[in-house]
Amino acid sequence: xERRAFLTGTGALLLAAPLAAEAQQAGxxxxxxILCPWTAADPNTSAMRAALNDAGYVEGxxxxxxxxxxxxxxxxxxxLGAELVRLKPDALVAAGDLAIRALRQATxxxxxxxxxxxxxxxxxxxxxxxxxxxxxGVSILASELNAKRLELVKEAVPKASRVAILWDPxxxxxxxxxxxxxxxxxxVELKTLQVRRLEDLDGAFRSARAWRxxxxxxxxxxxxxxxRQPIIEGAxxxxxxxxxxxxxxxxxxxxxxxxxxxxDVLRATFVQLGRVLKGAKPGALPVEQPTKFELVINLKTAKxxxxxxxQSLLQRADEIIQ
Numbered sequence: 113x114e115r116r117a118f119l120t121g122t123g124a125l126l127l128a129a130p131l132a133a134e135a136q137q138a139g140x141x142x143x144x145x146i147l148c149p150w151t152a153a154d155p156n157t158s159a160m161r162a163a164l165n166d167a168g169y170v171e172g173x174x175x176x177x178x179x180x181x182x183x184x185x186x187x188x189x190x191x192l193g194a195e196l197v198r199l200k201p202d203a204l205v206a207a208g209d210l211a212i213r214a215l216r217q218a219t220x221x222x223x224x225x226x227x228x229x230x231x232x233x234x235x236x237x238x239x240x241x242x243x244x245x246x247x248x249g250v251s252i253l254a255s256e257l258n259a260k261r262l263e264l265v266k267e268a269v270p271k272a273s274r275v276a277i278l279w280d281p282x283x284x285x286x287x288x289x290x291x292x293x294x295x296x297x298x299x300v301e302l303k304t305l306q307v308r309r310l311e312d313l314d315g316a317f318r319s320a321r322a323w324r325x326x327x328x329x330x331x332x333x334x335x336x337x338x339x340r341q342p343i344i345e346g347a348x349x350x351x352x353x354x355x356x357x358x359x360x361x362x363x364x365x366x367x368x369x370x371x372x373x374x375x376d377v378l379r380a381t382f383v384q385l386g387r388v389l390k391g392a393k394p395g396a397l398p399v400e401q402p403t404k405f406e407l408v409i410n411l412k413t414a415k416x417x418x419x420x421x422x423q424s425l426l427q428r429a430d431e432i433i434q
Contacts, residue, residue, distance in 0.1 A: 141173075141174065141175065141176055142175055142176070142202040142203070142389045143175075143176040143177075143178070143199075143201045143202055144175060144176070144177055144178070144201050144202060144203050144204065144205055144385070144389075145177075145178045145180070145196030145197070145199060145201040145203075145204045145205070146160070146177055146178065146179050146180070146204075146205045146206075147180050147182075147189065147192055147193055147196060147204065147205070147206045147207075147211045147214060147215060148160070148179070148180070148181050148182065148206075148207060148211065149181075149182045149184065149186055149189060149207070149208050149210060149211050149334050149335070149338070150181065150182070150183070150184060150334070150338050151181055151183045151184065152179070152181045154338070155360065156207070156337075156374075157179075157181075159374055159375050159378055160207075160378055162375060162378075163375055163378030163379040163381070163382055164177075164378075164382050166375075166379045166382070167379055167382035167383055167385070167386060168386070169382065178196060178199055178201065180192040180193075180195060180196055182211075184335075184338055186210045186282070186335070189210055189211055189213075189214035190214045190217055190218070192214065193206075193211070193214035193215045193217065193218045194214075194217075194218045196215070196218070197215070197218040197219045197222060200222075201222065202222075202223075202389060203222065203223040203224070203225055203385060203388050203389060204219070204222055204223065204224045204225070205224075205225050205226065205381065205382075205385060206224060206226045206227075206228075207226065207227050207228070207334065207378075208227075208228055208229075208333075208334035209228055209229065209234045209236075209282065209283060209284075209334070210282055210334070211226075211334075212224065212226050212228055212234070212236055212247065213236075216236065216246075216247065219246070220245070220246055221246060222246065223246055223248075223388045223393075223394045224246055224247045224248075224249075224394065225247075225248060225249045225381060225382075225384050225385045225388055225394070226247060226248075226249035226250070226381065227249055227250045227252070227377050227378060227380075227381040228249070228250075228251060228252065229251070229252050229254030229255075229283060229287075229332045229333070230251055230252070230253070230254050230255055230284075230286070230287075231243070231247070231249065231251040231399050232251065232399075233255060233284060233286050233287075234283075234284060237399060240398060240399040240401070241398050241399075242395070242396065242398070243394060243395055243396075243397065243398070243399055244395045245394070245395050246394050246395065247394055248384060248388070248394040248395070248397040248398075248399055249381050249384050249399060249400070250377055250380045250381045250384065250399065250400045250401070250402070251399050251400070251401055252332065252371070252372060252377060252401075252402060253401055253402065254283075254287065254331075254332035254357075255286060255287050255289075255290035256290065257332065257357065257370065257371050257405070258287055258290060258291060258329065258331050258332060259290050259291055259293075259294040260370060260405075261329050261355045261356075261357070261368075261370050261371075262275060262291055262294050262295065262298065262300070262329050263294060263298065264355055264368065264370055264407070264425070265327045265328075265329055265353060265354075265355040265368065266298050266300060266327070267422065267424075267425050268327075268353060268355075268367070268368060268409075268419070268421055268422070268425055269326055269327045269353050269419065270422070271326070272300065272326035272327045272353075273299065273300060273301060273326065274300070274301050274302075274303065274323065274324060274325050274326050274327075275295075275300050275301070275302055275303075275325065275326065275327045275328065275329055276302075276303050276304075276305055276316075276319075276320040276323065276325035276327070276328045276329070276352075277291065277302055277303065277304045277305060277328075277329050277331060278305055278307050278316060278328060278329070278330045278331060278336060278343065279304050279305065279306055279307065279331050279333075280306075280307055280308060280331070280333035280335045280336050281306050281308060282308065282333070282335065283331065283332065283333045287331055287332065288304060291329075303319070303320070303323050303325065305319055305320060307335070307336060307339070308335065309335075310339055310342060313339065313342055313343065313346055314346070316346075317346045317347075317349075317350050317352075320350065320352060321350055321352075325352060326352075326353075327352060327353045327354065327355075328347060328352050328353070328354040328355070329354070329355055330343060330354055330355065330356045330357070331357075332357050332371075337357070337358065337361075340356070340360075340361050340364065340366070341364065343356075343366075344361065344364060344365045344366050347366070347367070348365070348413070348416065348417075351417055351418075352417075353367050353368075353414075353417055353419055354366060354367055354368075355367065355368040355369065355370065356368070356369045357369060357370070357371040358371055358374050359371070359373065359374075359406050359408040359431065360374065362408040362409065362410045362413075362431075362433065363408065363410070363433060365410065365412075365413055366410060366413065367409070367410055367413045367414060367417065367419075368407070368408065368409050368410070369406075369407070369408045370405060370406070370407050370408075371405055371406070372402035372404060372405055372406070373402075373404065373406060376402065376404065377402060380400050380402070383400075384397065384400060406430040406431065407425075407428060407429045407430050407431075408429065408430060408431045408432075408433065409421055409425070409426060409429045409431075409432050409433070410433040411432060411433060411434055412433060412434060413433075
């Protein structure tokens with residue numbers, strides 16, 4: 113697969129450490145609030161801490177952090193967001209649409225730096241070039257990548273004519289619209305299965321099997337990412353080839369993944385944070401987008417499914433798990 117760098121580029125990443133060091137040397141230690149829909153023990157938390165460090169910050173020394181976790185209960189996000197705003201931090205950080213909405217409801221003045229599937233499509237910014245308001249960050253091109261993953265799973269399972277879509281309604285229907293043209297061009301029929309919580313998964317897989325689905329495309333969603341392990345297990349149990357957004361899911365047993373590096377996305381988010389802490393206005397700070405995407409294929413999972421991955425696809429993979 114084509115391997116390119118984030119639009120921020122290496123130069124922008126190298127700026128992060130000087131920004132953090134400059135603030136520390138001036139005797140100013142910025143304080144930020146971080147709102148997460150997942151748990152403190154989730155691997156995403158470790159990835160965020162690592163990305164913060166990659167961007168040149170040391171928690172408790174060059175930056176003070178206030179973490180709040182919804183533990184998968186997204187209904188708690190507004191109260192947690194309001195709690196962070198009451199602390200009057202220099203900036204706020206959020207991952208995913210619902211966490212961003214919670215912070216936007218709580219403040220229109222404190223800068224909010226985010227990573228999410230589609231900042232413009234979700235209505236958080238006026239445009240990627242000039243966001244307006246108090247929000248900026250990184251937008252992952254989720255709708256386009258959802259469609260690309262449909263192409264890839266069709267290539268992996270050439271005879272597939274029915275592909276089930278696992279979709280979190282909280283992410284918006286615009287994700288589904290982007291798939292329709294791709295499905296027509298591939299002559300693939302789609303069945304959308306709504307998954308809002310863990311309890312929805314068994315019914316979704318039963319519906320997929322009853323419909324005689326031949327593959328599954330798991331759409332971008334913080335909730336679905338949080339449910340990655342039961343989704344992997346459900347796909348295996350029902351003998352359904354599935355494709356996901358993040359490479360960590362293929363490494364954990366999913367068949368395939370295609371998307372940007374989660375750690376790179378977070379690192380770019382904290383580079384944006386550094387600019388804001390230095391004085392940049394979020395409304396005038398263009399949203400970053402990834403341009404490096406990785407295809408990961410798990411051949412162990414393919415073998416368990418009785419699936420032979422075409423050589424043409426294997427040759428384009430960035431990582432093959434044996």
